[in-house]
Amino acid sequence: MENIAIAIDGPAASGKSTVAKTLAKRLGLIMVNTGAMYRAVAWATIQKDVDPADSEAVIKMLGEVEFSCGVSDNLSTILVDGVDPGDALRQDAVNQRVSKVAAIPEVRELLVQRQRDYLQLGSVVMEGRDIGSVVFPDTPFKIYIDASEEVRRQRRAAEGIVDELGKRDEEDSKRKTAPLVVAEGAVKIDSSELSIEQVIERVLEILKERGAPAELLGN
Ligand code: CDP
Ligand code: CDP
Numbered sequence: 618m619e620n621i622a623i624a625i626d627g628p629a630a631s632g633k634s635t636v637a638k639t640l641a642k643r644l645g646l647i648m649v650n651t652g653a654m655y656r657a658v659a660w661a662t663i664q665k666d667v668d669p670a671d672s673e674a675v676i677k678m679l680g681e682v683e684f685s686c687g688v689s690d691n692l693s694t695i696l697v698d699g700v701d702p703g704d705a706l707r708q709d710a711v712n713q714r715v716s717k718v719a720a721i722p723e724v725r726e727l728l729v730q731r732q733r734d735y736l737q738l739g740s741v742v743m744e745g746r747d748i749g750s751v752v753f754p755d756t757p758f759k760i761y762i763d764a765s766e767e768v769r770r771q772r773r774a775a776e777g778i779v780d781e782l783g784k785r786d787e788e789d790s791k792r793k794t795a796p797l798v799v800a801e802g803a804v805k806i807d808s809s810e811l812s813i814e815q816v817i818e819r820v821l822e823i824l825k826e827r828g829a830p831a832e833l834l835g836n
Contacts, residue, residue, distance in 0.1 A: 621741075622740070623756070623758040624748035624760065624803070626745060626762070626799075629773070630770070630782060631763055631808060632813060636813060640817055640821075646691070646740045647740070650693055650745075651728065655718060656711050659711045660702045660711050661682050662718060664697070669714040670717050675723075679727060682698055683697075713781075716788035722794045729751060733752060736753075746796075747796075748800075750798055759800050760803060760804055762805075763806070768809045
């Protein structure tokens, strides 16, 4: 079987990571969290005292810091100069910077290449903002998960995380390079009133409808 990419996109706290992780585990695929890669670049700007809005300085930093992508227990990993930033990737300072570094085309170019490389390792469930539109535009398996802003805010609050997600969504949707869009051919799922399990059931139906090989679906 040729390696397959399942693209899961959507705004903050729509449930992308949880759904992608559970689905990947169930199907034995590699789950790639692309947001963590953009967060790692944002985290590096804090470590190196680089202004995230100064694209020249961020681009210079890309040449001086090593970002290594890997897999552990079927989940993507990222090291910054050999260091795993861990939970620091979810901190408020990173939330505030990440959309700025993610708007820089050179940052995206570097990370999109790393994201495509994962397909050489096996079939992937990849979640982010531009997976169906830019990273794997030819995959038939594209899902866009949405939820109302109110529900998404409540989900983040329940996790005890400070995040101005409305602001981040706006920056992600308005940027010139690879904005958050419903990719051509993507199926939209509104998860506002669905449990994780219900979203997964729906994703599995979509994969089947779109001709995913039985070996992939495990039946
Ligand atoms: O978990 P949450 O949805 O809050 O965010 P994330 O997926 O960890 O992504 C963090 C940020 O990285 C987003 O707000 C985007 O600015 C950026 N991102 C992106 O530009 N493209 C992607 N494929 C994934 C994330
Ligand atoms: O990756 P993304 O930012 O899109 O969202 P997430 O981190 O997977 O999900 C945010 C939170 O919402 C998690 O705590 C999930 O357990 C919860 N969630 C939920 O309660 N119901 C759903 N249908 C989806 C997510």
